[in-house]
Amino acid sequence: MSTQTTGEYISHHLTNLHVGHGFWTFHLDTLIISGGLGLLVFGAMAYAARQATAGVPGGWQNFVEMVATLVDNQVKDTFHGKSALVTPLALTIFVWVFLMNAMDLIPVDFLPQVVHHSGVEHFKFVPTTDPNLTFAMSLTVFAIYIGMNFIHKGVGGLLHEALTVPFGPWLAPINLMFRIVEDVAKPISLALRLFGNMYAGEMVFILIALLGVWQLPLALPWALFHILIITLQAFVFMMLTVVYMSMAAESH
Amino acid sequence: MNINATLFGQAIWFALFIWITMKYVWPPLQNAMHARQKQIADGLAAAEEGKQSLAQSALRADEEITKARARATEIVGQAEKRVSQMIEEAKNAARNEGNREKAAAKAEIEQEVSRAREALRLQVAALAVSGAEKILRREVDAKTHADLLQAVQAEL
Numbered sequence: 111m112s113t114q115t116t117g118e119y120i121s122h123h124l125t126n127l128h129v130g131h132g133f134w135t136f137h138l139d140t141l142i143i144s145g146g147l148g149l150l151v152f153g154a155m156a157y158a159a160r161q162a163t164a165g166v167p168g169g170w171q172n173f174v175e176m177v178a179t180l181v182d183n184q185v186k187d188t189f190h191g192k193s194a195l196v197t198p199l200a201l202t203i204f205v206w207v208f209l210m211n212a213m214d215l216i217p218v219d220f221l222p223q224v225v226h227h228s229g230v231e232h233f234k235f236v237p238t239t240d241p242n243l244t245f246a247m248s249l250t251v252f253a254i255y256i257g258m259n260f261i262h263k264g265v266g267g268l269l270h271e272a273l274t275v276p277f278g279p280w281l282a283p284i285n286l287m288f289r290i291v292e293d294v295a296k297p298i299s300l301a302l303r304l305f306g307n308m309y310a311g312e313m314v315f316i317l318i319a320l321l322g323v324w325q326l327p328l329a330l331p332w333a334l335f336h337i338l339i340i341t342l343q344a345f346v347f348m349m350l351t352v353v354y355m356s357m358a359a360e361s362h
Numbered sequence: 363m364n365i366n367a368t369l370f371g372q373a374i375w376f377a378l379f380i381w382i383t384m385k386y387v388w389p390p391l392q393n394a395m396h397a398r399q400k401q402i403a404d405g406l407a408a409a410e411e412g413k414q415s416l417a418q419s420a421l422r423a424d425e426e427i428t429k430a431r432a433r434a435t436e437i438v439g440q441a442e443k444r445v446s447q448m449i450e451e452a453k454n455a456a457r458n459e460g461n462r463e464k465a466a467a468k469a470e471i472e473q474e475v476s477r478a479r480e481a482l483r484l485q486v487a488a489l490a491v492s493g494a495e496k497i498l499r500r501e502v503d504a505k506t507h508a509d510l511l512q513a514v515q516a517e518l
Contacts, residue, residue: 135366144372148379156386164397171394178391198384206379242365246372250380 116320123218123316125232126240137240144237147209155205177205181348188352191262191359199254199355200348203247208344210237211308215333215340218315238308238343241301248301251351255296258358300350307343311336487518 114122126137158174167175181201189196213236225233237243259268272289273282315336318328491511 130367133366135364135368136371137366137368140368141371141375145375148375152379152382152387156382159387159390159394162390162394164394164401167394167398174387175391175395178388179395182392194389195380195384198388199380201388202376202380202383206376240368242368243372245365246369247376249369250373250376 119320120313120316122232123222123312124234127230127233137234137242139233139235140237140240140243143213143235144206144210144243147213147237148206151205151209152202177201184349185352188349189356189359191356193258193355193359195254196352196355199251200352203251203351204344204348207238207247207304207347208341210243211340211344213237214239214308214311214315214336217329218312218319236308236312238304239312241305244301244305245297247304247347248297251300251354252293252297255293255354255358258355262359296354300347304343304347307339311339483518484515487515490518491515 127139128135128137130136154170155174158171161168162171162175178197178201181204182197185197185200216235221235222233234240263271273279273285275285276288277285314332315329318325318332321328491514494514
């Protein structure tokens with residue numbers, strides 16, 4: 111590491127393990143970590159749900175039920191329609207994003223050093239610092255949002271809403287423009303918020319790691335503070351998704 | 363920020379996890395939680411019912427006890443009455459018996475007295491006849507004056 115300059119050290123930490131060229135590049139680290147975490151946690155949750163009994167719940171089942179109830183209560187407060195999709199969607203987002211964000215708490219050099227010894231040069235361990243992931247999630251949410259709009263309002267209802275809200279039928283083109291901007295802003299803000307927060311947090315960890323011995327008193331407070339951001343960002347992503355779903359399901 | 367095909371890979375992961383949660387996590391979990399909720403509600407209702415029935419049976423038991431006590435008092439009263447009645451009856455019976463015995467004794471005594479009087483009368487008559495015989499030894503022939511003697515005897 112002594113051979114690296116500060117700039118090299120930082121950019122080394124911000125380069126993905128990738129294959130392919132141009133657009134057809136795949137960030138293997140993002141795909142592996144996010145997929146692995148997801149398979150692990152959702153597999154474990156499916157296991158808990160399969161074993162779930164109405165009797166006294168065990169530790170893991172109890173924990174899963176607690177998280178699911180927390181998410182479900184948020185959904186019930188915000189989303190007033192009936193949907194088999196919204197609560198599972200919100201639960202998936204909250205748990206998955208939380209876990210991927212939590213990868214940030216592993217010391218920045220620890221896992222890269224481990225994989226470095228097995229010959230891998232670059233490896234980013236926090237999938238949510240990859241905009242590909244956050245945009246993939248937000249665009250999926252957006253696609254569901256559009257689908258919900260069509261299902262609950264129909265083509266006519268959706269068109270009517272897009273053309274008449276908020277200024278009435280006489281200003282239809284302006285209404286439509288407003289609506290397009292509003293809807294396009296949704297996935298972008300969703301993706302960039304999560305990406306920006308996690309990227310900045312990761313960057314601060316990297317900069318702290320550059321301070322030599324002074325990183326010791328600094329890394330811990332930042333990690334503690336970062337726990338808050340990790341949870342908060344997962345919660346915000348989930349909450350906004352639910353809000354968008356309720357906007358799609360309810361006509362104004 | 364370089365957007366590339368990772369996007370599609372991530373979207374597939376995301377869709378897969380949504381599908382898993384939607385199919386294998388949330389519905390069974392929800393079922394279990396609802397079932398537990400129902401169980402708890404049923405249990406509470408049963409407990410409430412039990413409490414009510416307990417109060418009811420305590421009330422009924424009190425009622426029964428009061429009734430039984432009244433009945434016992436009644437029975438004791440009846441028994442006392444019966445006892446005094448029986449004593450009274452026994453007294454009456456004894457008195458009657460005594461009276462009857464007394465009457466029988468009296469009758470017997472009277473009978474005895476009349477019998478003694480009869481015997482006495484016969485003896486007196488015999489004595490009188492023998493006295494008269496002694497006085498009238500000659501004149502009086504026992505055979506001739508048997509009618510007369512018998513009449514005197516009957517008179518005495």
